[in-house]
Amino acid sequence: MEVREIASLLEKVRRGNPLVHNITNVVVTNFTANGLLALGASPVMAYAHEEVAEMARMAGSLVLNIGTLRAEIVESMLIAGKAANKQGVPIILDPVGAGATAYRTETARMLMQELEISIIRGNAAEIANVAGETWSIRGVDAGESSGNVFELAVSAAKKLKTTVVVTGKEDIVTDGKTAIIGHNGHPLLTKVTGTGCLLTSVIGAFAAVEKDLIKAGAAAVTTYGVAAEIAADKNAERGPGSFQVEFLNQLYLVNKEEINRKSSFDQQEVD
Numbered sequence: 001m002e003v004r005e006i007a008s009l010l011e012k013v014r015r016g017n018p019l020v021h022n023i024t025n026v027v028v029t030n031f032t033a034n035g036l037l038a039l040g041a042s043p044v045m046a047y048a049h050e051e052v053a054e055m056a057r058m059a060g061s062l063v064l065n066i067g068t069l070r071a072e073i074v075e076s077m078l079i080a081g082k083a084a085n086k087q088g089v090p091i092i093l094d095p096v097g098a099g100a101t102a103y104r105t106e107t108a109r110m111l112m113q114e115l116e117i118s119i120i121r122g123n124a125a126e127i128a129n130v131a132g133e134t135w136s137i138r139g140v141d142a143g144e145s146s147g148n149v150f151e152l153a154v155s156a157a158k159k160l161k162t163t164v165v166v167t168g169k170e171d172i173v174t175d176g177k178t179a180i181i182g183h184n185g186h187p188l189l190t191k192v193t194g195t196g197c198l199l200t201s202v203i204g205a206f207a208a209v210e211k212d213l214i215k216a217g218a219a220a221v222t223t224y225g226v227a228a229e230i231a232a233d234k235n236a237e238r239g240p241g242s243f244q245v246e247f248l249n250q251l252y253l254v255n256k257e258e259i260n261r262k263s264s265f266d267q268q269e270v271d
């Protein structure tokens, strides 16, 4: 993947204004909608059994996020997911808190089984737990582990037969054959709730305009990380509150020159 492809995919999102259908959690709903709007996508949140299939069919992508799951919402995810699969609409899954409780782990695994998920995005603990590996997790935040995140991402992609994005200090995007290691981002992202969830929806926006899921995932994590770096620069010393606001500004403002100058990633073929 070339750096210039990232700016060009961002331009495609901004020009195409793809509709991203989110079935997400109650913590991050407003932040996700504002983040997608700032980026140039068109967010919609729709949950009712009566309408989710229709909404998913007209969307450019469907994002399923189990952050505050309950039975009725899980059923909505299955209805929307089946409609999306039938129509060829890519589905992005955020298995928030998988591993923290059996209900979350089992639901994430069931969604992987029942639906064709294009990309699963989570922290290392969540991805490990969905893939059946052990990794500590506390609530929705990744726990400490001495595990190798790159190896985890590759083995999870092979096991789950899908494109995996594992985020943290570095972001790994892999389908088990090709891997991109993204270095952009800022620690302040860990001090604002919903930055992982919004990233999953931003991946949805890129997947709506780019069929190559490695490229879509890498362009999303890099654009997001660069916007965070610029926001943190502008808000040096000011803390998470002003960072959150400036981050939304930078998702809107980040331009081709900044992406070309600041993007940092390595690509590796895996055997």
Ligand code: ATP
Residues within 6 Å of the ligand: 122, 123, 140, 141, 142, 167, 168, 169, 170, 171, 184, 185, 186, 187, 189, 190, 194, 195, 196, 197, 199, 221, 224, 225
């Ligand atoms: P967690 O609940 O463990 O924080 P999450 O779902 O919020 O997980 P993150 O892994 O925090 O997701 O990823 C969200 C964004 O934050 C990504 O863009 C990622 O690159 C960035 N990020 C996370 N940790 C760091 C860090 N230490 N330094 C720089 N960027 C980071």
Ligand code: TZP
Residues within 6 Å of the ligand: 025, 027, 028, 067, 068, 096, 140, 192, 193, 194, 195, 196, 197, 198
């Ligand atoms: N509790 C349930 S969902 C949620 C919390 C705090 C939001 C998690 O968001 P993110 O993006 O994983 O930080």
Ligand code: MG
Residues within 6 Å of the ligand: 189, 190, 191, 195, 196
């Ligand atoms: Mg985080």
Ligand code: MG
Residues within 6 Å of the ligand: 096, 097, 122, 123, 140, 196, 197
């Ligand atoms: Mg998360």
